Each structure stands twice: as structure tokens, then as C-alpha cells.
Amino acid sequence: MKFRAFPADAVILASGGCGLLYGRSTMSMICTGSAVSRAYQAGVKYANAEFIQVHPTAVPGADKLRLMSESARGEGGRVWVPRTPQDPRDPKDIPAADRYYFLEERYPQYGNLVPRDIATREIFDICTTDGLSVEKDRLCVYLDLTHIPRETLDRKLGGILEIYEKFQGVDPRDTPMKIFPAVHYSMGGLWVDYEKSASGGLVEGSPRNQQTNVPGLYAIGECDYQYHGANRLGANSLLSCIFSGLFCASGVIAGAARGGKEQGRLFTAAVKRQEDRHQAILSRPAGGDSNPYDIHGRLGDIMTRVATVVRRNDQLSQAYDEVCRLEDLWRHCSLSDTGNWTNQNVVFTKSLGDMFPIAKLILKGALLRDECRGAHYKPDFAMPGIEATDPAEQRAEAERWCDRFEANTRKWLKSTIGSHGADGHPVITYEDVDTSLLPPRPRLYGLVGGDVIEDVWRERQAMAAEPAAVGAAS
């Protein structure tokens, strides 16, 4: 294994997400976040780390979770768990009375077609809080298609059912599928800039577009923090990948044309540093108790338990300390391969080391953000719906709700900016979000009394616009 330096006028990172921090996710084995972690540790700002998207329906496997399309529910699939915890019976032998169709019972109006984040939270709660997971060792619920005629399934869902059969070895037309929410996408990533035009759009060709706080270092795609804020919409990772790639290129060329000084010594020194670090890791005493795979498994368990769907401050705080302890363990863990040829063990060990800074960013960002926004859900700070039944009281509650919403927006509609502290802990600050083109409004989906709140909100927007209209008319 050799170390080489590649001096360049500009570097563009497009290293994807950091799902491996969570142990098992829908991401590939190469999505360790290692490259962005190195950048962060070298002084690049990392933003919105705490916003991690969890897809509601994925198929748990021994090695990863594989996405199961929501169209399965769209075509009539029913989600359920046995009422008896970890009922040992074959699902086909469990009668309807012993089945808890929890989405249908808890959301009679939407049933299995509740929005993604609600489905994710419910499935997660059923398994973790209520302890009703189908299996003890691997959390999952049933997604049942067996009541739908085979011909219909083959015609409408043939492709996705084939995937289930190929990787699980059972036919979902005969046996209910086992699914569980999975970490799927990291909305956060390296902070990147853009040059704003007079009309509020993007200045094409500006070297600032997609540039991090380090001039000449760019980031695009999932590894940047742009475009999705707190919650990525379906198919929009494609948007950010195509858009950021397209609009980064012209800026990079313009920026590189300005030229820079030759810094050969810097690169030689950097290569030497990495070689020394590599040798130090290879020279660790063998035969220790902890190995990097165990440590990685424990990190994944902690992160999945506290930093996915539901966040609670006591859990986040505890997890932060545990992650720091794991990082200490990592510093002394032994390698099982100290050779210098295709040594996957040392490569994995290094990428594991890079996971801790990002994990701490996620946990600290989540801990400090006391609100619910997009994928970040803290039930202790959720804004409940309207309880009153009397119209006048409902109105008053809605007014208070809107006040609280506006105060919350002023306080929290900001990007979380993380910088790597000298002591290894993240330093968190906040940056305003430009809402001049599209003012924020409440997301009221499924909230009790949402229609009253919506009315109050619309009135407030109309009143706010009036003074300008009067001025224009006269």
C-alpha cells in the first residue's frame, strides 16, 4: 500500500452519505463518511449533521437493509405485528384477532398510507417502545401482501417482489414481508457556499458555488448540506446530485483559472504524516480485546437507537459519552492484519476512526436542537394540535399555536454549523436561512385542528401583505 499526493487547483468531494455510522443502513459499504470527516477534522465546516432521513420500509438483512418501495403499501399492503410480543407462530397461522394492524387502528383516516415520516415513527415506536417487534434479535414488522391476488401482484409489483425473493429467499406472495425503517440519506454534509444574484438566484459560473469554507475545496451531491434542509423529498437526491454537479463545474474552472502558488513542500509533508500514521496503526500491539468490527457494531447500535427516528435529550447525552468512550477504545484496538498488501483491516480501522467526529456532530446537533423539524423529531418539543371543541376556544388555541410557530421559526429556522474543536468536540453555531423568496409556513399534515390553524395562518399572511397593497394602490 502506497501513499500518493495529487496536487490540484481544485478538489471536488462527491463521496456520498455516511450510513455506515449507523451500522446497517440502505447505503453501500463505501458510504463511511470518511472523506468528509477528514475535511471536517482539517477545518472544513459541516452543517445540519443531525438531519438524517430514515426510510419507512426497508428489508432488514444480515449485512444491510434493502429498500422496499412504498408502492407495496400503495397497492394494498397491510402493516401489522402479532399482539403477543415475538409470537413464535408462523404469521400465516396467526388469526386476525391476534394481529395488531397498528397503522390502521391508530390512523383510521389514512390507514397504511400515512405519510413517510409518520409511518417511520410508528413502526419504530412499535418495535422499540412497545416491544412488539416480530423478531427479538432483528427489529421488524410485517408488510403483508398475501391477501392480494397473485396475478395483481405480478402485474403491479413484480419487480420489487423479485428483489425481496432474491435476497430473502421467500416469496412475499405467500409469506408476509419483514420490514423496518432504515437510515437512508444524510441531508447534512459539508457546508458549501453560493453566490447570490440580484434576483435571489444563483450566479452561474461563480467560483463560490459549491465551494466549502476552504477556497478550492468543493463538495457536491449527498456529501454537501444543500437543497434538502431538514427533510429530503423523494427522488430529490437525484436533483442535488445533478444540479450541484452541473453548477459546480463552471465555477471550478473559473476559480482555477485564477491560479495559485506551487506548494510542493506541503504535499510531501502531508504524505509523510499519513505514512507515519499508517505505520503507527500497523505497529499497535496485537491480541487486544477489542477489534474494529466489534467497536463499529456497538457504534451502529447506539446511533440507531438514539439518533434516528425519535430523539430524546437524555438518550442523546448518554450516547455522546458512550461514543467518546468507543473512540478511546478505537485508539487502542488491535488489528488482525498488519501486512502492507491489500489490507482491508487497516483501511476499515481508519474509516471507523473517521466515523466518531461525524457521530459527535450528529449527536450534539440533535441534542441542542430542541424542536421538531423535518427528519429531526423530539416528542418532548412537539407542538400538539388543538384540544378544544368550542369554536371560539379553538380559534384562541390556533392563534397561540401560530404565535408559538413564529417564535420557533425565528429561533430555529437556521442551519446548524459544526466546526471541529481542538479538543475533538464539535463547536456548534447557527446560520440564518434565506427565506426571502418563499416564506415558511406550518406543516399541518394530520394535526388535529389543522384546518383552524390554517385559517388563522392565512389571515395573518393576508394582513401582513395589506399595507403594501394599500401603498401601491394610492
Added chain:
Amino acid sequence: MIRAVDTSELVADQQAEASPPREIRVRVLRQDAPGEESYWARFTIPYEPNMNVISVLQRIAALAKSHDGRRVAPVAWDCSCLEEVCGSCTMLINGRVRMACSSLVDNLFTESPGEIELRPMTKFPVVRDLCVDRGRLFRSLERVKAWVPVDDSYDHGPGPRISPEEQEDAYPLATCISCGCCMEACPQFNKIELSRREGEADEAFEARKQEAYDKQFLGPHAISQAMLFNGHPTGKMNADERMESLTGQGGIQMCGNAQNCVAVCPKRIPLTRSIARAGRAATVWAIKKFFDR
């Protein structure tokens, strides 16, 4: 070279009971570096339901001990997506070439209860253990220019329209994941392995390898990819160059119609259909060239 192995042990294992196993016995053909001797290594891990060969290898890496308790380096293998899209995890599992991610332990146990055998592909040089060098696979794609050349990044306006029939015909060919299964199975595709000469630079070694590859069979995947791009409205502007490669050294004339390729392709690509079309196109091309002289 493989050292002789004690077969009596293997036979006894095969006679083990077929009821739900408590453990998985794995034997892996390991090799520490290119050109070194290969040797069998044996591992035992606890059985878990729903495992695939990827998770078996992950458990072996975490364990880092052979079946007799000795500390050993983890088995090296390539993988990435774990969903049969990246094409990295090709290997010989119980003697057949397949993807490790979609090879389920429970299914493998119906072939040989309790035991799994893993070997690297035999048609590509071994880098280490189950990792092989597939540079020749990609060189073949270069030889047939398996892409649509784009001159620049300016806006050329909307692309050419493709009918639904053309799309249905082309799409299966586009699902190729460059896994190498077809080459492993092809009797006309043989391993080319060069050793680096004393003091040879990377670039020189690479050039020498490519020179050797260019004389030998392209492989079924490259023939199919050539047909895919020859069928594309823009790609067909380079059809002549692709036909030159397909009828040159190592071209389609080397296919012996064994039809092993289509039998092992994990994406079920109709490779023999592509090869048949390439054959017809080659005939037309040869005649055209004859009259164009």
C-alpha cells in the same frame, strides 16, 4: 498452484446431518499476494437465519480466527452495494460463479449442508484471497468503445427520441454490472496474468498488460455492450469503430457458442442474442469492407 488437501476430512464433513445447522463451516481458497501459492483456510461461524455470503465473510473478518483457533488475517474480498448493482462481489461459491450478495446461505445449504466453499474467479489474476484484478474486463469495454462519445458540455438541446420497442430491446443490455460472471464461465476466455518486471514503473506495466489483453478474446460482455451502443441513435455513429474491434484480434470469431455466458449472468441479459446479432453484423461488415476497397 494449490497444495494437496486432506480429502478424508472433507468427506466426513459432507456426511454431516441435514437438520437445522448450528454452525457454518467455510473453506476459502486464500492467496496472500499475486503469484504466491494458494492455500485452503477453514473457518467456523455460528449459524444465523437469512445470511448471505457477504455476512458470512463479515463474521469471519470480525472473528479473525481459523477453525482451529489460530489468529489469521481476515479474508479479503470486494463488495460495495450488496444489491447486485455494483458487480464487485463476484466469486466462485460452491464451484459456481455468482454474486456473494445474492447467494443465500440457506439456499447454498440445499446444495451442500453445513459447508460453503469460496474461491476467487479463475479467469482473472488474484490480487489477494477473493480479490481479483478485473482490468482486462474494462480494457475490453475500451476496445469496443462501450459508450456514447460526448465532445463537450454545451447544451445540445433535447436528445434523439427512442421508441418504446427500441427501449425494451436495449434496456436488458444496459443492466450489465461488469461482474465478470460471463467471462468466468466462458471456455474461450482464459486468464492472462503478467508479473511486474524488476523496477518496472506502473505505467509501463499497465501498457504491457493491455498489449497482452488486446490480443485475446474480448469476452461476452463487451460484445453485448457493443451491440447496445451500436443500437443507440447517437452511439451508432461510431458503429464502424466497434465493428473493427469486434472483427479484429480477439473478436467475435473467437466465440464458440458454448452458451455458458447467458446461463450464469445474474442480470439475465440475453447475451447470446447480442452475440448472434454481432455475428450477423460482422458478416455484413466484412462484406461491406470487401466492396469498399
